[in-house]
Amino acid sequence: MRMTIALALLALTACNKGPTVKVKDATPAEVAQQVKKSGVVSDVRLQPGQWQVVTQAKLQDASGMPPQVAEQMKAAMARTSTETQCLTPEQVAKPNSDMFAGKQNSQCKYDKFEMGGGKIKAEMHCPGGAGAQMAMTMDGSYSPTSYTMDAAMDMQTPGNGGMKMAVHTEGKRIGECVGGGATSGK
Numbered sequence: 001m002r003m004t005i006a007l008a009l010l011a012l013t014a015c016n017k018g019p020t021v022k023v024k025d026a027t028p029a030e031v032a033q034q035v036k037k038s039g040v041v042s043d044v045r046l047q048p049g050q051w052q053v054v055t056q057a058k059l060q061d062a063s064g065m066p067p068q069v070a071e072q073m074k075a076a077m078a079r080t081s082t083e084t085q086c087l088t089p090e091q092v093a094k095p096n097s098d099m100f101a102g103k104q105n106s107q108c109k110y111d112k113f114e115m116g117g118g119k120i121k122a123e124m125h126c127p128g129g130a131g132a133q134m135a136m137t138m139d140g141s142y143s144p145t146s147y148t149m150d151a152a153m154d155m156q157t158p159g160n161g162g163m164k165m166a167v168h169t170e171g172k173r174i175g176e177c178v179g180g181g182a183t184s185g186k
Contacts, residue, residue, distance in 0.1 A: 019038045019039040019040045019116060020038070020040070020114070020115065020116025020117060021034050021035050021038045021040055021113065021114065021115045021116060022113070022114045022116075023110060023112075023113045023114075024110075024111065024112050024113075025109065025110075025111060026109065026110050026113065027106075027108075027109055027110070028106055028108055028109075028110065030110075031110050031113045034113075035115065040115055040116060045092070045144055046087060046092040046144060047092070047144045047145050047173050048087050048088055048089045048091070048092050048177075049086070049087065049173045049174075049175060049176050049177055050084060050085075050086055050173070050174050050175050050176060050177050050178060051084065051085050051086075051087055051171055051172065051173055051174065052082060052083070052084050052171065052172055052174045053082070053083045053084075053085070053169065053170070053171040054080065054081070054082050054169070054170050054171075055080065055081050055082075055083075055167060055168070055169045056079075056080045056167070056168045056169075057077060057078070057079055057080075057165065057166070057167045058074075058077070058078050058165065058166050058167075059073055059074045059077040059078065059163060059164070059165050060164040060165060060166055061162070061163065061164040062074065062161070062162075062163050063161040063162055063163075064157075064159075064160050064161015064162065065161060073163075077165070084174070086177035086178070086179075087177075088177070106126070107126060107127050108124055108125065108126035109124065109125060109126075110122055110123065110124050111123040111124065111125060118141055118142055118143060119140070119141050119142075120138065120139075120140050120141070120142065120149070121137075121138065121139050121140075122136075122137070122138040123135075123136070123137050123138075124136045124137075124138075128155075128157075130157065130158070131157070131158040132155065132156065132157040132158070133155070133156050134153060134154065134155045134156075135153070135154045136151060136152065136153045136154075137151065137152050138150070138151045140169075144173075145172060145173040146170070146171060146172040146173065147169075147170070147171045147172075148168070148169065148170050148171075149167075149168070149169045149170075150166070150167070150168050150169075151166070151167045151168075151169075152164070152165070152166050152167075153165045153166075153167070
């Protein structure tokens, strides 16, 4: 999931001017279509080179679980990862609006999606089986050489409590590509 967020964020990096998208109550496919129609994606201009993405995840709450299990889960899910990736001029020349579409047959909906002027904000909810629900908010900024994104997820299951998780992602161009352009992680 963190790589999906990171790749989507890399594709979002653009100049702080140009088209904007504001959509309410839309499916991920509808948001992808609006992003494509708006010209936001064609306006994307990442700088090719070596990029570093640092992701910090933290489980904030695990209600409905015994306290010992909740603490074990919090400890297990608290992590920071660092990945590097070489983005070639060819890759940054072809940004893809389908990153907002998600998987086929998803029942998720964007309650709100706004992108433009170097900012992105979104609120989404997804129904799950047995009455489970997930709500997610995203708030970030982007430029040709860096981005940040804060995401908060709240997953609730009737009768079993829920979990709240926060993810902070920062990406930045750190120089020219090194080696064969492979992706690595720590």
